[in-house]
Amino acid sequence: MENIITIENLVFQYLRDEDGDTVQALKGVNLEIKKGSFTAIIGKNGSGKSTLAKNLNGLLLPTEGVVYVNGYDTKDYDHVWDIRQTAGMVFQNPDNQLVSAIVEDDVAFGPENLGIEPEEIRRRVNKALKDVNMGQFKKKAPHFLSGGQKQRVAIAGVVAMKPECIIFDEPTAMLDPKGRKEIMAIIDELHSEGITVILITHFMEEAVRADRVIIMHEGHVLLDGEPENVFEEEELIRSVNLDVPLMVQIGAKLRAKGINVPLNIITEEEMVDFICQYK
């Protein structure tokens, strides 16, 4: 399948303080993201995962190396708006990414910036709000909504721009468990509709839904592969102070007790199915 994002030897340097000290947040990352895939990027704070995300749509530009989105170099200023329309982004804080004091106006913000016809904007806004189950809150002010609802509005705002790829930068970090569940369900739904999903998170349980898991550590890609293969490397993952998903831990413990749990069981449903059919 075609690649939507190609990253070649990406190095990114931050200017830390007024003394001119620099910090390398990314130290040479090579990645290819396939169209229609669901990739989870996991890492601790400071592992460079958010910096990587912001490099994917030209919000940050590489110090070294190149990032291609749909064939366009992110450094190419003529195409920066094509890039950002192709790769939409949902941020962590639901409060700080809503622009307008009315939900539907906020969802319309992106399409308005693209210069789309008013009737088409109206259609897209209604559709996007319906997709995230926020249709009945159209005329509400964001500050009356819960965190999860605000985050759903933010997702609708990106969906209305019809992106091919959506980058979620820790979208559930500031939400309660209920809001987290809602957002994950919407992300699954969007992926099933053919949108390429890149989910940045530090929740292992969210990563098991992806069809590819990338673990970042100190600006490098530590592990990259299908979730079941990545989570086999339990020791390596633990050595960088990350946890493996609960079901992988349970699987390992059961195996130690002599129950032959297959290694590819990483989600709750799979585990439940396995246990129910176990003889």
Place this chain on the structure above:
Amino acid sequence: MIRDITLGQYFSGESLIHKLDPRVKIIGTMLFIIELFIVDNFLGFLVAAVALGTVIAISKVPLSYIVRGLKPILFILFFTFALNIFMIQGEVIWQWKFLHITKEGINVAVFMAIRLFLLIIGSSLLTLCTRPISLTDGIERLLSPFKKIGLPSHEIAMMMTIALRFIPTLLEETDKIMKAQQARGADFESGNLIQRAKSLIPILVPLFISAFRIAQDLAMAMEARCYRGGENRTRMNEMKFKRRDYMAFALQTLFLGIIILEARLF
């Protein structure tokens, strides 16, 4: 609670006045203010008051609601009234030590009080019947002809929109910071005025920092959503003058004529 505050003082409704194009309402309000300064006798005020009363009646905003909005400005009203009544020289009708009231004083004081009263009610009717967002849209459109001489009309409107959006967010933030400081033993209630003002510093400094952080986040989110200023931007809610807007405009012009005529004749 702090999040229930109403912004501006919009009174939601479906009346004809509410439905009018914001531009018509802004222009109408401006015309009304100008008219109040054209008027130079009490009969003129009577005409203006009747017109304003009619608009209020159509808008279906309860009178009590409008009067409540007057309260904060009552002080200014009394202050100007007192100044006028005591300061104007002329035929003295009452005197006590250095204070004196003149016939002209009473006249001017009442005149000015009515003018201020009508002015405040007239302009508050604009914010009562127009959603803050449509108001900023209207201002953007009205200022757009001045773009040619370098007035950033889109940017001004965008700033107002964002300010409206973030008032509740910043209020919540203030609430949070206040509680956090109170939990650390901060005292905002006791002491004299200066001490109390000083005790606000531990609230204001974190508030400013968090406002900058929010601004940074928001700027990034806006850029990610392809915001690049007003160029080539379309609007979901296009503003189009409808028949009722033209009618309102015609009535406003007619009324301006009446007021000028009245001021000339009497």
